[in-house]
Amino acid sequence: MAETNVLPLPEPAPEERPVLVVDLGGQYSQLIARRVRECRVYSELVRHDAPAQALRARHPRALILSGGPASVYAEGAPSVDPALYELGVPVLGICYGMQLMAQELGGRVEPTGVSEFGRTEIEAEEGELFAGLPPGQVCWMSHRDSVTAPPQGSRVVAGSPSTPIAAFEDPERRLYGVQFHPEVLHTVHGTDILKNFLYRVADAPPVWTAAAVIEEETARIRAQVGNARVLCALSGGVDSAVAALLVHKAVGDQLTCVFVDHGLLRKDEAAHVVETFGRHFHVPLVHVDARERFLGRLAGVTDPEEKRKIVGEEFIRVFEEEAERLGTTRYLVQGTLYSDVIESGGTEGIAEVIKSHHNVGGLPEHMDLELVEPLRMLFKDEVRRVGEELGLPDEMVWRHPFPGPGLAIRIIGDVTDERLEILREADAILLEEVRRAGLYRELWQCFAVLPAIRSVGVQGDSRTYAYPIVIRAVTSEDAMTADWARLPYDLLETVSSRIINEIPGVNRVALDLSSKPPATIEWE
Secondary structure (H helix, E strand, C coil): CCCCCCCCCCHHHHHHHCEEEEECCCCCHHHHHHHHHHHHEEEEEEEEECCHHHCCCCCCCEEEEEECCCCCCCCCCCCCCCCHHHHHEEEECCCCCHHHHHHCCCCCCEEEEEEEEEEEEECCCCCCCCCCCCCEEEEEEEEEEEECCCCCCCEEEEEECCCCCEEEEEECCCEEECCCCCCCCCCCHHHHHHHHHHHHHCCCCCCCHHHHHHHHHHHHHHHHHHCEEEEECCCCCCHHHHHHHHHHHHHHHEEEEEEEECCCCCCCHHHHHHHHHHHHHHCCCCEEEEEHHHHHHHHCCHEEEEEHHHHHHHHHHHHHHHHHHHHHCCEEEEECCCHHHHCCCCCCCCCCCCCCCCCCCEEEEEEECCECCCCCCCCCCHHHHHHHHHCCCCCHHHCCCCCCCCHHHCEEEECCCCHHHHHHHHHHHHHHHHHHHHCHHHEEEEEEECCCCCCCEECCCCEEEEEEEEEEEEEEECCCEEEEECCCCHHHHHHHHHHHHHHCCCCEECCCCEEEECCCCCCC
């Protein structure tokens, strides 16, 4: 392999010092990091058992201890390195994080017999966290235990009749705690409280913008790849398109984009991707028709994880072959997002693996290409802002997410040509009607699912035995949580009627009313 001129990674600028969210297992851990970023301060999740010195090495502006699922005094409950409190940076404990701080710093946490879940009114005193805010505030609580004595040296600055110690401050040691969740929208002044902590206490400048991300990531890309040739896995979605633009901005003609038609795309999608890319980009594009190859490997496979891994491995093999054909190529660009990393168990948090993603957990162990993942620390809405900053057209910026394994994981069962054709047509009808109703931009994702089962129906006085189609539509901010979308009944009626009347082999349409959690957005 040819030698490349690889530059050292740039040292982070002072304004890029992160706020680290210590993940103690709470359901809102990722949301805390998102809210900090929305305040234009860079934030990352880290493991709760990370040594204090490892956190110090990141030069953090501040630390935030997340909520957690257990009692702080329960056996095996998540904890932190006590030296964390002595790092000299501000620490904010939220819910479980506040209770952990109290317990470890000389306070007391007890079950009081009074649990609080949901909307709660508190009275706050003037202090650093509540500066400029009204005394009476509506907050969102979720706890069974309570702090009954604050940490030594701290002052109680908020409370309610059922939770006398709802917040405390120790400005001298720069330690702060709130029993409620400022990161959720139900806490009316939650963002203001976070801004007070970030700006007033931690002195974190609000400089983490789309333009700053572009500048930082292009520098990192140049440092990683040097003069080497790079391939980009282009799908036509916003993730791969933004990743391609970032890499092209960084290394120019060293980049070649490869679009693989694996036969698992939506109706007319391959032609649309090639046409749109050619119209908006000036980067070489290689179009690979690999439909028979992928479908052959998927034949008879029904397990969703096996499907994902087959598609992931075959993608890599196709790219390796294209890389060899194009000459010495060392790097492969992928549009991996932070939510992919989190759900695949690849963060420094303690999240369980929900499912392997094509961009993360579905890759083969042996690869001849090194990965370049410029979006790995971004959530989807952040990627869209970067895309707008880079000049991507709206049709690409706001395209609904589409999984790497494509329709293979929207067919629940064996993937066949017949089922793919049925699902493509149903999905096309659904999206056409959603767009006509003006709802496409309001939804995070909307798609059709084909369970490989059949049910009895009657059409034209004859008995039918055909497939059902399930409609899945959700609203979300970043796919970490999602709510089922309340689509208008007349829209659902139109979609159902068209799917049943226009697609042979379908005699029933159902609507998925599940939120995430407990369900995931995709069925597999």
